[in-house]
Amino acid sequence: MPNDASLLIVEDEPKIARLMADYLQTNGFAVTTLEDGEAVMPWLEQHAPALILLDLMLPGVDGLTLCREIRQHYPHIAIIMVTAKVEEVDRLLGLELGADDYICKPFSPREVVARVKAVLRRSQATDAATQGPPPSPVTLNDDGWQALANGQDIGLTAVEFQLLRVMMHAPGRIFSREQLMDHMYRDNRIVSERTVDSHVKKLRKKIADVLPEQDIIRSVYGVGYKYQPEG
The missing domain is CATH 1.10.10.10 (Winged helix-like DNA-binding domain superfamily/Winged helix DNA-binding domain)
Known part of the structure; x- marks a missing residue:
């Protein structure tokens, strides 16, 4: 899989955002970072990332709310939630929210890259398998x-x-x-x-x-x- 996909990192801690961005860019991904939840939906109106790394705790609009809104308006964008709250994992992957995966802080940058690649592979395989299906009844x-x-x-x-x-x-x-x-x-x-x-x-x-x-x-x-x- 070519690593030229566009990614969005939504993270209000600059050091963590920079760390993830550096590793992902080194692996060939085009990366944009945002630190305020309120900026995400307006940004998505103008851009189409393949995947979003979405922090749970954000200023403006929290990650759970954003995940729900993104799923509603942009169902084909993959989402990996980033959280320090392990007890929220079931909710993050709960299908009413629709996150594709999660990463718990603290994490290894290599883990981030591996999970991004894995989710994108699954997403692309799903798109290929479901291309042109009839609408849901x-x-x-x-x-x-x-x-x-x-x-x-x-x-x-x-x-x-x-x-x-x-x-x-x-x-x-x-x-x-x-x-x-x-x-x-x-x-x-x-x-x-x-x-x-x-x-x-x-x-x-x-x-x-x-x-x-x-x-x-x-x-x-x-x-x-x-x-x-x-x-």
Whole structure:
């Protein structure tokens, strides 16, 4: 893979930003650095980086908010979150945010280069594999907590919407019932696996009422569930 991709580093600590930029430039990448979260979205209106190294804690707009906005407006840009908060890792990779990978501080500059190359390889492979697919039969409206099929509101509950959103953001990935419970219930309440099965059953029925020809929520015996659109 040629290392001529354009990268954006969003980091408010100048020494860390410079260190990452130097190593990445040495490896052939074109690098831009920004230190304020508020500058990111305006910059992206004029530029198209292949990957963003995004710090979690930023002035102006925090990294989690930026990750969500970038995913919404620029879904093909790869994102690696940089954080000193190990307890946030699950959220960073949580599919409602859509980060492709994470790096924990303190880190080795060589690790940064290796992870950037790995994420770009995966991103390019995914783009090649999915070039020209039919549009997804279901779209999500996060602001209104709506799932739409052929423009029609499926009528999901909040829990069903969250369940569908988690799976839709990683098509083909199999989620265990425990993983789905963690995303569905942020208050750590204790629920049984049968509760997840019940929600999935209702979700599948509501989708089938609108899309009777497509089985897009698949069960994997003994493992869990996945979102697998046809085509």
